[in-house]
Amino acid sequence: MEYYFSRIQLFDEAQIVTPGLKRKLDRKSKKRLEKLGKQGIFLGRDPTKLLQKAERLQKVSENAAPTAEQEIRKKWKIAMLRAQGVKVKDDMTLLKKASDKVRKMKRKRFEKWQERHQQVAQMKQERQAKRQANIQARKEKRLTKKLRKARAKGRIFNLDQN
Secondary structure (H helix, E strand, C coil), X not given: CCCCXXXXXXXXXXXXXXXXXXXXXXXXXXXXXXXXXXXXXXCCCCHHHHHHHHHHHHHHCCCCCCCHHHHHHHHHHHHHHHHCCCCCCCCHHXXXXXXXXXXXXXXHHHHHHHHHHHHHHHHHHHHHHHHHXXXXXXXXXXXXXXXXHHHHHCCXXXXXXX
């Protein structure tokens, strides 16, 4: 009796120790994503990139319309992927909404950062001005103290007295 095994995963991908094996698995998953992307099945995290890929694919496939058999295959692949728990992004309106949301969040973060940057610069300037004022006050205090001592000892006569 002979046993045949294929596609049995004997380890957890998160616990891979050897970098060579990790690279190999990453390469495989990347190729799989590219292959599915060429078929019009989009998986991934970045909605803007997925939207760009979809538009590019749409421009290319304008001339050659897919046959009914290809459409059925594509739908089956999507169904199988969803059954495996993979999130397939095939709704363009949702992708556009997500892309807009990401863009708005980025803009908000950028504006918030700019505001923070300006506040930091302003605080720095205020502190610098306060420091300069304190240094100047200390300098004047030292000078008046010196003059007072000199007057007391009789080295300097009080010239501004009427």
